[in-house]
Amino acid sequence: GMMNLGFLTTFLSDPLISGFTTGSAIHVFFSQIKVAFGVKVKRYSGPFRIILSCKDFFPNIYKTNLVTLLATVVAVIVLIIIREGINNRKWFKKTFRGVPVPGELILIIVGTLLSHHFSLQEDYAVEVVGNIPTGFPAFSVSFVQYLPDVIGE
Structure with a gap:
């Protein structure tokens, strides 16, 4: 690429x-x-x-974890419906000039809101990413410590 x-x-x-x-x-x-x-x-x-x-x-x-499994199944079904049921339709491509519905982005936003609203992490032990720090980490040359992990791949 x-x-x-x-x-x-x-x-x-x-x-x-x-x-x-x-x-x-x-x-x-x-x-x-x-x-x-x-x-x-x-x-x-x-x-x-x-x-x-x-x-x-x-x-x-x-x-x-049945809640995690249910969330996974629903997410996959929603992505398939958006890709096959909406984005591939001729009327949709003609109406929106080929710009697809960003299913993945919508799913992340809705999933984040539902996870927060229903306290899925606290009440049902659903693993979430958590807090994502903003900005870039400070520059360092300490990549040598990670070489054994990378070489094993």
């Missing part, structure tokens, strides 16, 4: 691209499943971290 190397994909076979895309989708799915179910498992890094996370997740699936 940033280095304008997209042209290199023309030299890669369709099965390779398809396999990479499928592998990426599986990786994202299994890395997010514990969050979607609200189950706390140990964090792993390095090779086989997805397999190790799944090994910890599935025996603990009975600890699912």
Whole structure:
């Protein structure tokens, strides 16, 4: 993207691209499943971290936070409805000149308001991001301490 190397994909076979895309989708799915179910498992890094996370997740699936799971299911359904039911309709594209409804942004705003109004974190143990600091952190050259974590990836 940033280095304008997209042209290199023309030299890669369709099965390779398809396999990479499928592998990426599986990786994202299994890395997010514990969050979607609200189950706390140990964090792993390095090779086989997805397999190790799944090994910890599935025996603990009975600890699912139903409010978190319901919020996840509703969010996915809303995003599908906005993308397939609204943004892809010809009348919508014609009326709004192809500008799509920002479903993700709307979902974040509504989810934040509902989470605050219904005290989902306090009353139902739904994990939230919390306070996000403004501005940029002070410049430092202490990246060396993070090298073992990055190299393991």
